[in-house]
Amino acid sequence: YEGEVFGIIGFSGAGKSTLVRCMNFLERPTRGTVFFDGKDLSKLSKKELLRARQSMGMIFQHFNLLMQRNSLDNVCFPLEIIGMDKSEAQKRAYELLEIVGLSDKAMAYPSQLSGGQKQRVAIARALATRPKVLLCDEATSALDPATTHSILALLKQINKDLGLTIVVITHEMSVIEEICQRIAIIDQSRIVEVGDVIDIFTNPKTEIAKSFSAPGGNIADKVIGNRLVKIIFNGNSSYEPVLARTILECKAPVNIMFADTKNIDGKAFGQMIIQLPEDENLSNRVLAFLKTQDIIVKEVDVSV
DSSP, X not given: OXXXXXXXEOOTTSSHHHHHHHHTTSXXXXXXXXXXXXXXXXXXXXXXXXXXXXXXXXXXXXXXXXXXXXXXXXXXXXXXXXXXOHHHXXXXXXXXXXXXXXXXXXXXXXXXXXXXXXXXXXXXXHHTTOOSEEEEESXXXXXXXXXXXXXXXXXXXXXXXXXXXXXXXXXXXXXHHHHOSEEEEEETTEEEEEEEHHHHHHSOOSHHHHHXXXXXXXXXXXXXXXXXXXXXXXXXXXXXXXXXXXXXXXXOOOEEEEEEXXXXXXXXXXXXXEEOOSSHHHHHHHHHHHTTSSSEEEEOOTTO
């Protein structure tokens, strides 16, 4: 949808990068059609296709900056190609470097920049022609976790401030959880599942979707013990201390046997298995209190 952040996730070799390159016709599909802005790209002339591509920014895993150009000139490059006046192009480039937080690195060359800074320059360059959609092909795969988080935060802010549609290609579910509203899962060159991130995380329908939402497998089913209860978080605020409140309210000790929870868009999703107190009255009190909270509570049948 226009203005959303849409993710495409799949394992290596699934066809993610090929798909995104078909979107802007860097690779021409052997079958099917690609529509952009209501136009069939396969029917456009070379000149019309170039014009359509100006509305599609793209950033890559390895940045693809021109090493002999400084940051400012790298951002100016696509504007030079479309024939923009040099002073106007530089003004636009400075504005974009300000947006990505690199106004002080305008004269720095790629060799003088960190990985995260290079990707910020690449993002500024991709925005130079005022695209309607930004295609991100494994844009954070070469970055460390902290830098990945900062780049995703920047993309999220750009999406919010500019209303820019963003397509994120990745093999990491953590990237999807942090930035995307909807996703498509690709497996062996086929789209096997499409939906809201929350729906696919909480109710995956295909095996590959299950492997992304629970990469360690369903470890919860292997927990052994007595008086076990499974708690399923299905959208509570991540900051509601449900378990701590239960312990304080019921004045009863509770053991956490297993936990796999995630914060998606400020809400808690996942599951936890706890062991109730040996005292039956305390155990019943804890169970009754948990059932009053906005979570799903299931007693675990150890005979299964």
